[in-house]
Amino acid sequence: xxxxxxxxxxxxxxxxxFELPPGSVTAxxxxxxxxxxxxxxxxxxxxxxxxxxxxxxxxxxxxxxxKPMYKNFNVADVLQFGRRMNNVWDNERADEWLAxxxxxxxxxxxxxxxxxxxxxxxxxxxxxxxxxxxLDEPLSELDPLARRKVMRELxxxxxxxxxxxxxxxxxxxxxxxxxxxxxxxxxxxxxxxGDTDELLEEHVLYTGPRDSESxxxxxxxxxxxxxxxxxxxxxxxxxxxxxxxxxRYVTLEELVVAHLERAx
Amino acid sequence: xxAFVWLxxxxxxxxxxxxxxxxMAAAYGLLSAEVRKQTSIDSxxxxxxxxxxxxxxxxxxxxxxxxxxxxxRELEERTYxxxxxxxxxPVKWLRGKALVLGVLAVVLGAVAGIGDGHVxxxxxxxxxxxxxxxxxxxxxxxxxxxxxxxxxxxxxxxAMAATLVMYTLSRTLLTVLLRDHYLPVSRSVAxxxxxxxxxxxxxxxxxxxxxxxxNPVGVPDVCATLSNPNSCxxxxxxxxxxxxxxxxxxxxAAFRYIEFGLYVVLAAVxxxxxxxxxxxxxxxxxxxxxxxxxxxxxxxxxxxxxxAQG
Numbered sequence: 001x002x003x004x005x006x007x008x009x010x011x012x013x014x015x016x017x018f019e020l021p022p023g024s025v026t027a028x029x030x031x032x033x034x035x036x037x038x039x040x041x042x043x044x045x046x047x048x049x050x051x052x053x054x055x056x057x058x059x060x061x062x063x064x065x066x067k068p069m070y071k072n073f074n075v076a077d078v079l080q081f082g083r084r085m086n087n088v089w090d091n092e093r094a095d096e097w098l099a100x101x102x103x104x105x106x107x108x109x110x111x112x113x114x115x116x117x118x119x120x121x122x123x124x125x126x127x128x129x130x131x132x133x134x135l136d137e138p139l140s141e142l143d144p145l146a147r148r149k150v151m152r153e154l155x156x157x158x159x160x161x162x163x164x165x166x167x168x169x170x171x172x173x174x175x176x177x178x179x180x181x182x183x184x185x186x187x188x189x190x191x192x193x194g195d196t197d198e199l200l201e202e203h204v205l206y207t208g209p210r211d212s213e214s215x216x217x218x219x220x221x222x223x224x225x226x227x228x229x230x231x232x233x234x235x236x237x238x239x240x241x242x243x244x245x246x247x248r249y250v251t252l253e254e255l256v257v258a259h260l261e262r263a264x
Numbered sequence: 265x266x267a268f269v270w271l272x273x274x275x276x277x278x279x280x281x282x283x284x285x286x287x288m289a290a291a292y293g294l295l296s297a298e299v300r301k302q303t304s305i306d307s308x309x310x311x312x313x314x315x316x317x318x319x320x321x322x323x324x325x326x327x328x329x330x331x332x333x334x335x336x337r338e339l340e341e342r343t344y345x346x347x348x349x350x351x352x353x354p355v356k357w358l359r360g361k362a363l364v365l366g367v368l369a370v371v372l373g374a375v376a377g378i379g380d381g382h383v384x385x386x387x388x389x390x391x392x393x394x395x396x397x398x399x400x401x402x403x404x405x406x407x408x409x410x411x412x413x414x415x416x417x418x419x420x421x422x423a424m425a426a427t428l429v430m431y432t433l434s435r436t437l438l439t440v441l442l443r444d445h446y447l448p449v450s451r452s453v454a455x456x457x458x459x460x461x462x463x464x465x466x467x468x469x470x471x472x473x474x475x476x477x478x479n480p481v482g483v484p485d486v487c488a489t490l491s492n493p494n495s496c497x498x499x500x501x502x503x504x505x506x507x508x509x510x511x512x513x514x515x516x517a518a519f520r521y522i523e524f525g526l527y528v529v530l531a532a533v534x535x536x537x538x539x540x541x542x543x544x545x546x547x548x549x550x551x552x553x554x555x556x557x558x559x560x561x562x563x564x565x566x567x568x569x570x571x572a573q574g
Contacts, residue, residue, distance in 0.1 A: 046345060059351065068343045070275065077274060084267035085350035121346075128350065 002132055002164045005043065007052035012038045014188040015052075020166065020181065022057070022131075025158055027179035027196075028168035029256055035188040036168040037065055040136050043166075058131025058164075059088070065136040067121045071110035075103060078120055079127070086128045094127030100153070101146065114141035122150070126157060133157075135167040139174060151178050172253040184256060186263040196252065203255050206232045208245035215245050222258040233258045267352075268360030279329050280368060286325070287372045290318035294379025294394070312381035319393060322376045323402030323527075324431045326369050331410020332423035334361060335542075339418040354542050358411075362535065365407060373403030387513045389467045392443075395520045401527035406431055408534035415538055438526070444469055446522040450512055453478055455505040456498055465513030473503035480507060 002022035007015055012035035020026050030036050041047040043054050044062035069078065075098060083089045098105075101119040109117060118141050125133060133154075139147045155178065158165050169175060175182070175196075182199060184192035192199065206215050210230045214220050218236025225231075233250065241247050250258070273280070297312025318325075335358070338344040348354040373396070380394025393399065409431055414423040444467065452460040453474050462468060475481040481503050487496035497503045511519070 044349070046348070060349075062345065062349055064342070064345045066342060068341070068345045070343055070346065071341075073274075080274075081271065081346075082350070084270055085352050087351045124346070 002057045003043065003054075003166065004056075005039070005052070005054045008039070008042055008054060009050045009052055010038055010042050010047060011035075011050075012188045013042065013049075013185075016185075016188075016190045017052075018183060018190065018193045020164060022164050023158065023162050024164055024181050025155065025179050026164075026166045026181040026183060027175040028166060028183045028185065029170065029172060029175065030168075030185035031170060031260060034185040036170075036185055037136050038188075039185065040064075040134050040166070040168060044134055056132050059128065060132045060134065061125035061128050061130035062134040063118075063121045063125050063136065063138060065140070067114070067117050067141070069109045069117060069121055069124075072108050074108050075105045075120060078109070078124055082124050082127045088129045090127050090129050093129070094123040097123040097126055097153070101149075115143065115146060118142060129161070130163065132164045132166070135165070137169060138167050139169065139171075147174065172256045176252050182252075182256075184259055186260055189263075191259050191263055199255060200249060200252060202235050202237050203250050203258075204234055204236065204238045204247050205250050205254070206234060206241060206245050206247050215241060222262050265360065265363075268357075268364050272361050272364040276330065276365070283325060283329065283372055286318055287322070287376045290315040290322075291375050291378050294319065294381040297381045298379055298383075308382050315379065316381050319376055319380075319399065322373060322399055323406035323435070324428060325406070326373070326403045327406030327410035327427045327431050328424045330365055330369065331407040332414045332427045333420050334365070334411050334414055335538075336414035336418060336420045336423040339415075340420050355539060358539065358542055362407070362411065366404060369403040369407050370400040373400035376403075387516050388465060389511075389513060389516060392516065392520065392523075397524040398520050401524040401531075402435070404531040405527040405534075408531035408538070409434070412534045412538045412541075415541055442526075443519070443523065444511060446519050447511070447515060449509040451507050451509050453505055453507040460506060460508040462508050462510050463512050466510040467513075469509045469511065471506065471508045473497050474505055474507045475502060476504055 002024075003020040004018075006017050008017070009015060012033065014035075016035075016039060028036050028039065038047065040062065041064070042049050043056065044060055045054075046062070070081075073081065079091060079094055082094060083091060098119060101116075103116050103119050103123075104112065109120060112120065118138065122135075122138065125135075135154075138154075139150060142150060151174070154165060154167075157163055167179075179196055182192055182194060182196050183190060203221065204216075208215060208230060210225055210228055212225075212230075214223065214232045214234060216232075216234055216236055216239040218234045218239070221233040221235055223230065223232050233254075238247065238249075293309075293311035293315030297308050297315065338347050344354075347357055352360070375396075377394055377396040377399030380388075380391035383391045383394075393402075406427075410423065410427040413426045413430065414420075417423040417426055449469055450466075452462055454460040460471070472480050473483065483493055483497065484500060484502065487493040487500060490496050494506075
């Protein structure tokens with residue numbers, strides 16, 4: 001396992017345990033203030049946990065949510081910094097990233113836009129050739145086009161180099177087709193931890209006439225009742241069902257929202 | 265190590281250059297004041313006076329402008345994620361930076377202590393601080409003090425102010441309480457018919473009466489109430505003369521190196537404490553009170569909440 005968290009407690013994080021295999025892409029999803037950043041800070045070693053422990057196999061690069069960088073450095077200084085402060089440094093990789101996203105070379109970081117600064121911090125993180133890359137809301141300051149491009153490039157880096165990627169977000173639309181694992185946090189607790197495809201297969205939404213009982217066996221995630229209709233999201237793996245009930249798979253977004261609604 | 269030379273220069277070059285200019289100007293002022301002085305009653309030119317001001321405060325300048333922001337700025341602007349998120353550990357990072365800045369501070373301190381502005385080659389207690397070793401010790405101490413306070417306060421301006429206060433306070437207290445007694449005082453005694461002889465340039469530390477064994481005796485109550493107890497002591501019979509305690513000016517070199525050693529030891533203790541805090545992650549947890557945005561957005565309610573009126 002490349003990343004392990006065992007019964008971690010810290011401020012907004014309560015008793016979180018999980019294991020992530022090497023080479024996986026994990027999305028850490030949760031509402032604002034659900035403890036995503038705290039959890040990442042603990043994993044990256046910037047905060048000691050109150051109890052529990054974390055361990056990470058290999059070198060970590062972490063880009064926090066506020067994309068910190070020395071204001072008066074320019075791009076060349078950042079690359080120099082990365083080269084001198086790391087045992088392993090792939091200048092080409094960092095340089096390519098900056099070229100790909102057309103980050104101005106001459107300006108100090110404080111004069112760059114938020115998105116450009118994101119690219120600089122990402123380039124620094126990627127240049128150090130980490131085994132585990134942790135990104136806290138990496139796409140928050142990027143335009144819609146750049147979001148896709150960044151995600152695609154990151155996935156290429158993952159498949160080319162066997163890197164493990166963890167990124168947090170509260171925009172569920174961003175993780176469809178990207179993350180192969182989902183960690184769902186609410187109120188500091190881990191609601192869901194699993195393979196995204198498996199989760200999607202397990203959850204089925206049944207719609208039918210108003211009924212106070214679920215039409216199929218299995219844990220009900222969320223039940224909604226209209227005037228004449230009832231909807232049950234059941235985590236059962238899809239059971240055959242007779243008329244008048246209909247069944248369909250849900251999208252990742254519906255799944256996440258249902259779990260969050262239940263937790264709320 | 266070259267990595268830290270580069271990083272320190274890249275991040276602190278303007279403070280380093282500024283301090284270097286200040287020190288060179290002060291040293292020039294002090295040295296030229298010595299040269300221009302023809303007779304002992306010539307007054308000091310203003311350049312010498314400003315040089316003395318710089319010399320007096322140099323350790324504090326290093327502490328406030330080099331030491332205090334070193335860690336505090338990383339914590340306040342939350343760039344410690346960058347500084348300590350690479351392959352170098354926080355401890356290595358601080359060791360590298362402290363070493364580079366420490367060497368520079370010692371060199372600049374030595375330059376600041378070259379001249380003294382008025383006595384030149386003559387020894388004088390009044391020019392005690394005009395010595396390279398003494399100034400180097402102060403600079404090192406100021407740096408260590410600033411770094412520790414920066415780590416504890418996590419806020420640049422707070423750290424600078426606290427460093428200034430603590431540096432002034434500690435220097436003053438140590439000077440007043442300790443410096444005159446680094447070595448046992450010399451005592452000059454005399455019988456009633458003469459006065460104790462104090463060598464030229466010595467600093468007088470106290471006087472009183474001696475008994476038959478040549479040791480100081482206390483003043484009995486009958487004499488203590490008088491404004492001039494001398495004649496009373498003479499007729500009382502318990503004392504055979506008077507004494508003066510002093511530190512001869514020949515000891516100034518030894519005293520300067522003791523002062524240097526004292527401040528180097530203090531700096532070492534402060535650095536050890538800083539590294540200990542940094543290693544245990546105790547000093548740099550992001551604190552709620554100093555987060556820039558959240559602390560200012562929330563307005564302070566001027567009166568009771570509106571709910572009380574409704």
